[in-house]
Amino acid sequence: MHNDIEKILVTEEELAEVTKKLGEKITRDYAGKKLLIVGVLKGSIYFLTDLSRHIDLPCHIDFVQASSYGSSTVSSGKIEIIKDISDDLTGFDVLLVEDILDTGKTLKHIHDMLSKRNPESIAVVTLLDKPSRREVDIYADYIGIDVPNAFVVGYGLDYDQYYRNLPYIGILKEEIYKN
Numbered sequence: 001m002h003n004d005i006e007k008i009l010v011t012e013e014e015l016a017e018v019t020k021k022l023g024e025k026i027t028r029d030y031a032g033k034k035l036l037i038v039g040v041l042k043g044s045i046y047f048l049t050d051l052s053r054h055i056d057l058p059c060h061i062d063f064v065q066a067s068s069y070g071s072s073t074v075s076s077g078k079i080e081i082i083k084d085i086s087d088d089l090t091g092f093d094v095l096l097v098e099d100i101l102d103t104g105k106t107l108k109h110i111h112d113m114l115s116k117r118n119p120e121s122i123a124v125v126t127l128l129d130k131p132s133r134r135e136v137d138i139y140a141d142y143i144g145i146d147v148p149n150a151f152v153v154g155y156g157l158d159y160d161q162y163y164r165n166l167p168y169i170g171i172l173k174e175e176i177y178k179n
């Protein structure tokens with residue numbers, strides 16, 4: 001598994017630091033609100049479990065799942081919801097948790113869908129952002145780390161469902177997906 005990594009981009013220590021900092025900021029911003037944390041499966045699971053332990057507030061936690069890449073490294077652009085949450089979000093301040101914002105199509109679709117359910121507010125926290133790749137109008141309110149335009153895996157991020165359990169984030173060797 002480690003042999004397939006070209007370069008480590010974010011170490012375990014950096015991940016711990018970034019999630020702590022984001023969690024503390026979110027704690028300050030959401031004090032007194034009715035917080036609903038919504039993770040986008042499956043990529044956000046490691047980030048969500050670490051981040052939420054630094055959010056020192058009462059909250060609900062739920063998940064949505066959108067159609068995935070399949071085994072390709074580029075988004076098909078066709079988004080399908082596989083797992084949904086409640087139809088009524090009245091009173092909730094929703095915090096969407098993503099692993100990476102790439103073209104933005106997945107998150108835009110989910111954001112638009114949840115906006116129609118009368119939430120008090122919706123914000124986005126993403127661990128990684130690839131701003132150079134954005135194709136639709138969506139931005140994150142909280143960003144962990146900007147990354148270059150390379151295919152990265154680990155800490156929840158996969159290639160063909162593998163590598164999610166790498167404890168760090170690394171650039172995958174091109175030879176793994178170019179044949």
Ligand code: IMP
Nearest residue numbers: 043075101102103104105106151152157
């Ligand atoms: P988007 O719809 O193009 O923004 O794609 C977002 C989703 O694609 C993310 O939630 C990831 O699951 C996946 N993705 C995008 N870039 C990468 C990457 O570099 N490595 C692994 N997954 C990625």
Ligand code: MG
Nearest residue numbers: 041042043099
């Ligand atoms: Mg994802």
